[in-house]
Amino acid sequence: MERTESGARNGGAAPYRFGDIVVDPAAHTLLRAGVPQPVEPKAFAVLLALLQRPGELIGRDDLLDQVWGHRHVTPGVLTRVIAQLRHALDEDPQQPRYIQTRHALGYSFIGQLEDLTGAAAAAAPVEGGESPAAVVPPRAEAAVEFAPPRATVPLQATLPVWSAEKPAAPVRAKPGRWSTLGAIALLAGLAAWLLIQRHVPPPRPVAASVAVLPFVNLSGRPGDDYFAEGLAEEMRDALAGVRGLKVAASVSPAASRDAADARALGDRLGVASILSASVRREGARLRITARLTDTATGFTLWSHTYDRELSGVFDTQSDIAEEVVHALLGAIPGDSALSKRLTATRSEAAFDTYLQGMQLLRHPDQPDAADQAIARFGQALKQDRGFAKAQAGICRAESWRFQSQRSPTALDNAKAACQQAEQMDPGAPEVDQALGDLYRAAGDPERALQHYRKSAQAPGQAVNAHVGMAKVYAAQGHGELALAEFQQALKLRPEAAFIHAEIGYQQYLDGKLPLAVASYRRAVELDPKNAELWGTLGGLYVEAGNDAAAAPALEHAIAISPAADTLTNLGLLRYRHGDYAGAVVLQRQATTLTPDDFMIWSNLGMALRADPESRPAEIRKTFEEAAWRAQNYLQVKPDDARAAAELGLYRAILGNPAEARRLALRAEALGGQPADVAMLDAETFALLGDLDQARQRLLAARAAGIPEALIGGNHTFRRLGLLSPPTAAGRPAGTEPPAPHSSAGHSTGG
Incomplete structure (x- = not known):
């Protein structure tokens, strides 16, 4: 039967x-029979093409061209779609009731369409009146409303930008900072942009779009979480490289809790489908159950369970990726190289070790996370000498160590690792990202930007690349x-x-301490189990002089993982x-965990000078250790202005006034971190007996945003x-120790 005229007038709706x-x-x-049947988009389009021309033979090439366009389609794609339709229609292919196959020619719809003219006429509006029911419009595409960012970044914590959400190691010194006007403009612009984002209607999702949810570990061993999470990240990065397919950035575990409501999650992420999977690893066996869900209807588009040997993990990942691409695009673009993206190594052992290293970078929950990650990547390279992604991982971890621990050796190691990674796989996005991190840490902004721009072209690295470029521009x-x-x-x-x-870290560097605190509070809301974030928030409270808030934040961070x-x-x-004795104990523990950080040695020296039980020889040795490490x-x-100011203070304490003065002036000439430099130089000149110069620096420190509580707590x-007015009479010059300095956190970036 012909399609009713009413249907044609309604645009086929x-x-x-x-x-x-x-x-x-x-x-x-x-x-x-009233029950929704899951049908993938391409299969639904084929069914509509047959229904629009009932009884006619539609050639295979015509269907492929109509539904898939002019893309090259892999053999069997149409056959698979017809099989899915028969299943949804509950039809026996040997005795078809609705879809008839004409071998080597095409297909035709042979069912009896009901005449809906009467129903359509009943619903038609009376002339001059209103329709009793509005015509149902085509489904609006789901949209995503980006949550407005709040301020962000630490003081003392550190967070690496390895990929999805990994906190970076603490780094207190950072070269350069924004010019005052530039920083104010940036902060104002960011605030205005965030306000606008609250009212921007969410964008409609692309039809061929997917979000890869964190894979669920069903092995019963929390220690296997890295494996499931790593598989999801590798899958996301591989799919993101497929032309014509939009892939959402990594979905946090918190966001994926909405997975039960596919429609809500689709609206939130702006995608038409979501890929979820469970992973069970038992001995040498691997079982993965994957499901692709349509976010418009909540129906399953495709699902399959793979029960294979663990050594078949690469083939399993490739099979899942190809099924997803088939379901959403109908064909695999010739340049997708899916299998290559998912098999950077053919060694299952090297791949497993590499995933462990990446987990340590994404979630540095242990004080020696960088060292452990480097060890894992090194082991992966022993298992596969050509594993370029593992070599790039070493470069990134060493760059992180250099920034967080101020270790010159780490910078040399990073250079060597990046050079080897570039030789193994030049132009690989992971290698470009690592090179961007290296050159940014080494103070070569132009080369850093060059590699970040290349890395940003790969969807899997884009987030980290944009953050890296932002940090380079901010420093300039x-x-x-x-x-x-x-x-x-x-x-x-x-x-x-x-x-x-x-x-937030950039806000901290610019002296916008309240904004930095707000940013870190937002960060811990998003990742409440992250010890680094809590530690940094506590450090920011220390800088702000808010000891009541600082203590619980720091103690909470230590309870999660001491750093x-x-x-x-x-x-x-x-x-x-x-509590000077208690301070000495904590500072000794800190130097044990991070022996290369001169600022922590300085804090130990300050605590020892205040503790009456300390010996003068030990005090001097501690400051000599701090000075030696700062000089290296x-x-x-x-170009690190704060490090120069720190070393100047150490020289004043150790009795070298000429060198102390030279370093103080050098730090000011560098122009970076003016608030901290002014505070440190004020103390240096005070110890040198030049009180007028000290007062000038204190005025500059106040103007740059150093809280009065922090200044008032300085014994010197x-x-x-x-102080104005003075709060205490003093002892003779040089007999009381200067105050120790809190660490400003810094994330290593992308």
Whole structure:
């Protein structure tokens, strides 16, 4: 029977009914006996093509061209789609009732369509009146509303930008900072952009789009979480490289809790489908159950269980990826190289070890996470000498160590690792990302930007690349450019805690302490189990003089996982409140965890000077250790203004006034981190007896945003009557130790 005239006038939106089947083109649904049947988009399009020309033979080439366009389609794609339709229609291919196959020619719809003219006429509006029911419009595409970012970044914590949401290691010194006007413009622009984002209607999802949810570990061993998470990340990165397929950025575990409501998650992420999977690893066996769900209807488009040997993990990943691409695009583009993307190594052991290293970078829950990651990547290279991604992982981890621990050796190691990775696989996105991190850490912004731009072209690395470029621009004083890159990163991953932390760190460097605190509070909301974020938030509270809030934040971080920065800041609090013995214990623990960090040695020295049980020889040796490490660091990072100011203070304590003065002036000439430099130089000049110069620096420190509580807690300033008004009479110059300094956190970035 011909399709009714009513349906034609409605643009083909009227439902088709035959037997107990109802096909609604507008709602994109197929009901059998009133029960929804899952049908992938391409299969639904083929069914509509047959229904629009009932009884006619439609050639295979015509169907392929109509549904898949002019893309090359792999053999059997149409056969698979017809098989799916027969299953949904409950039809026996040997005795078809609806779809007839004409071998080597094509297909035709042979069912009896019901005449819906009467129903359509009953619903038609009376002339001059209103329709009793509005015509159901085509389904609006789901949209995603990006959560507005809040301020972000640490003081003392650190968060690496390895990929999805990994916190970075603590780094307190960072070269350069924004110019004042540039930074203010950037912060104002970011705030305005966030406000606008609250009111921007969510974008419609692309039809061929998917979000890969974190794979669920069903092995019963929490230690296997890295394997399931790593498989999901590898799958996402591989699919992101398929032309014509939009892939959402990594979905956080918190966001994926909405997976039970596919429609809500689709709206939130702006995708038409979601891929979920469970992973069970038992001995040498691997069982993965994967499911692709349509977010418009909540129906399953495709699902399959793979029960194979563990050595078949690469083939399993490739099979899942190809099924997803087939379901959403109907064909695999010739340049997708899916299998290659999912088989960077053919060694299952090397792959497993590599995933362990990546987990340590994404979630550095242990103080020696960088060292452990380097060890895992090194083991993976022993298992496969050509594994370039593992070599790039070493480069990134060593760059992280250099920034967080101020270890010159780490920078040399990073250079060597990146050089080898580039030789193994030049142009690989992971290698370009590692090179961007290396050159940014080494103070070569142009080369860093060059590699970040290349890395940003690969969807799997785009977030980290944009964050890396933002940090480079911010360090150069290009506020507007930095803002644009941060915005790009947040658009891709609006709920990534590490991005908020990175922005907050820049706010901290610019002296916008309240904004930095707000940013880190947002970061811990997004990732409440992250010890680094809590430790950094506590460090920010220390800087702000809010000891009541700092103590619980730092203690919470230590309860999750003790880290050197967290311990040294808690030691600072003990020092402020007169518990010098307790401060010494905490600072000793911190130097044990991070022996290369000169600032922690300095804090230990300050605590020892205040503790009456300490011996003068030990005090001097501690400051000599801090000075030696600071000097070695400045040889490879000569533009670090705060490090120069720190070394100047150590020289004043050790009795070298000429060198102390020279370093103080050098730090000011470098122009970076003016608030911290002014505070440190004020103390240096005070110890040298030049109180006028000390007062000038204190005025500069206040103007740059150093809280009055922090200045008032400095024993040297109180003792010498430098506070206004003075809060305490002092002892003779040089007899009371200067106050220790909290660590400003810094994330290593992308």
